[in-house]
Amino acid sequence: MTVPHPERVGESGTPARAPARTPSPWHGQGPVLAAVALGGVIGATARYGAGLLWPTPDGAFPWTTFTVNVVGCATIGVLMAVITELPAVHRLVRPFLGTGVLGGFTTFSTYAVDIRNLIGGGHAGTAFAYLAATLSAALAAVWLGTTAARRALARRQR
Numbered sequence: 001m002t003v004p005h006p007e008r009v010g011e012s013g014t015p016a017r018a019p020a021r022t023p024s025p026w027h028g029q030g031p032v033l034a035a036v037a038l039g040g041v042i043g044a045t046a047r048y049g050a051g052l053l054w055p056t057p058d059g060a061f062p063w064t065t066f067t068v069n070v071v072g073c074a075t076i077g078v079l080m081a082v083i084t085e086l087p088a089v090h091r092l093v094r095p096f097l098g099t100g101v102l103g104g105f106t107t108f109s110t111y112a113v114d115i116r117n118l119i120g121g122g123h124a125g126t127a128f129a130y131l132a133a134t135l136s137a138a139l140a141a142v143w144l145g146t147t148a149a150r151r152a153l154a155r156r157q158r
Contacts, residue, residue, distance in 0.1 A: 031092055032091075032095045035092040035096035036096065036099045037100065038096065038100060039100015039102075039103070040103060042100070043100060043102060043104025043105035044104035044105070046104075046105050047105050050068050051065075054067075058117075059118065059121050059126070060126070061126055061129065061130055065111055065134075066130065066134055066137070068105060068106060069106050069137075069138050070137045070141045072106035073137075073138040073139075074142065075102055076098060076102050076106075076145065077145025077148075077149065078146070078149040079094075080098065080146065081150045081153065082153065085150065086153075111130075114130065115131055
């Protein structure tokens with residue numbers, strides 16, 4: 001009896017395992033990382049553009065960052081409701097739009113810096129109002145976005 005593929009048989013006569021392949025990064029997290037990075041560039045650029053179009057004077061309530069964060073949170077609520085309800089959504093939609101675009105668009109870091117600058121500039125009342133209003137409005141926006149999207153999807157399915 002001959003062995004059909006002698007190079008695949010180990011010394012003990014049992015079939016040898018083929019050497020393990022190194023998985024391509026494009027089959028794992030590589031595409032996710034690329035989607036997040038591309039989306040982040042788009043979102044951060046949009047946020048920067050909003051700041052250029054609607055600058056905030058020193059000591060004033062940071063309406064631009066407030067609006068960006070609230071709109072971004074509402075959009076995240078809509079996106080997550082749509083993604084979880086629709087059966088066939090590409091695996092890169094959530095990392096691209098949710099983490100990338102909307103993560104780059106909304107900004108906790110600028111929110112924190114705005115609060116620090118307001119306090120440092122002697123505008124503690126404005127800083128506290130901004131802190132509380134952003135937190136409340138952002139949470140409400142996520143809830144409203146999610147609720148509205150789920151209701152619209154439910155009506156659509158009828």
